Amino acid sequence: MSVRWRMSVASRVVAALIGGYLLTALASICLARFLPLVRAEAVVLAMTVSFLVYLPAVLWCFACRSAWRAWFGLLLPSAALAALYAVSRWLL
């Protein structure tokens, strides 16, 4: 087992755990904001379904070609969701 391979696995694990959580949390934040429901209900639904985002995020981290792609594939949509949320807060 090469050092490179170990580093790659470690990086993917961290990406899955931290990056996956970040994407999931941002998805739940956006859902809570944009779901057309009373706010308490929107928050509950956003939290309830959020783990359905976490799952593919984790699978992606181990299915993609390199550890860099794993990080990129999580941080890009995270940034998009964060931007969407920030813009909606700023405009509305």
Added chain:
Amino acid sequence: MKEGFRQAMAWLHTWAGLTFGWLLFAIFLTGTLSYFKEEITQWTQPEIVPHQVSAAASVDRAQQWLQQNAGDARRWFINLPDERTPELAVSWTNAKGRFERKSLDSLSGVPVQARESSGGEFFYRFHFQLQMPYPWGRWLASLAAMVMFVALVSGIITHKKIFKEFFTFRPRKGQRTWLDGHNAVAVLVLPFHLMITYSSLVIFMTMIMPLSILTTYGKDTQTFFDDLFPAFKSAPAAGTHATLAPLSPMLEVAREKWPNERVGLVTVNNPGDAGASVTLTASGADHIAHQPGTALTFDGVTGELKNETRMSAASLLLAGGLYGLHMGHFAGPFLRWLYFLCGVGGTAMIGTGLVIWLGKRRLKHARSDVIPFELRLVEMLNIASMSGLMLAIVSFFWANRLLPVGLAGRSDWEVKTFFCVWGLALLHALARVFLRDGRTAWREQLTLAALLFCSLPVLDAVTAGSYLRLSLEQGRWVLPGVDLTALATGLFMAWGALRFRGDGKAALAVRPTTPSTGEPLSPDAPGDRVIATRTPIVQEPR
């Protein structure tokens, strides 16, 4: 590309399963026991005899006792007895904000005189708190749940011929048999596995995924919970004294309002204050979804119905439904046993997975006598986490019957026995695996577990025979039911012990056929293309 994906998922399934398998085994087994939490508690406190007492009479007794003993409390909670819980549990937050709890006899209204034991509550708490300080145990259990979810779905993706192979079971073929068993039990109980895993995340979602609450409500998170459960919104005390209205007429009102549901919990805010209020919530035993938002609120002084709320929003019912499905409070005897068996299936799936991981790698070393350190380590942990845990569980029951009834800190001693025996089992596995071989450790621990489980009914008859006889005379099957389940478990342990006879050379000699591409636990499955440089995942012995 498609095969590459499947191989990556096989790798993920293998390693997620191995690293969290031991912990998940314990979580699943204690969770399975928790479906009979109340029954186990009845067994560990046989002194508490169930009586048929009306809810109104129970609540009157609870009110009387609390008035005398917790008159200055901020809040009272009265859990009414039902067919599974004979005790009338009262709890309160005292003037200093501390939470206290007492079990009352539903017939006489005085604290029950029973041996001190946490009973089923111990297994239930361990299942999600892992005997760790708050909130670390809950976080670790939630992490394990997420890993379980990943392992389940990656396992489904890996297992290509899911239906065709479901009908394949090749007994006495060593590694193949374990894999067939793992697949069969996984697919057979798959809806349960997915439900139980996802719902466990939903149960703790306000703790583990709270950011949307913060962005929506800001720092004022209490408003969120007040929005969800308006009936539990805590109003400040008025500061002037007023006598609390009798609680039993309020139960009458509830019976009219909810003809098909019983009241499970009575909450009294600011008892003895002019601003007192009383909230009645329906028992979880009457519907699947957990509905803490469905409540009747009364004025605590006049006794008039002030407010009626019903939790009916779809999103709340979805979350409450998942919560209720996980807990299974609604399940009658048949469904409860089905829950139990599904839990056993989940536990078996995890256990067989751990055995397969090791078996595959040991095959490589079948011809040499040297087994690498890491494989011995895994074997030791397999033994301690499976047969060792069974020993710890049965010791808890033995301690309950053997420790003196009046011993100070008795319930702590039961818990200490559990963990000491578990620790000893780990040491035993360590010594056997590293100095001799794992099969001996399995055989010895399973034999001891078989003896202890099979003789538990005898121990019960000898040390608590009068309760057993009384309950049989009254046609109550809880105590003998626990004994018979222990006997069945013991026979299963004995069967397991018999499988480990001999030195195991014969079992290892069975060579598996060439691994098919769809095999879930292929040890050499490269994770992806970077990994696909043919680096063996298993380190060869130097």
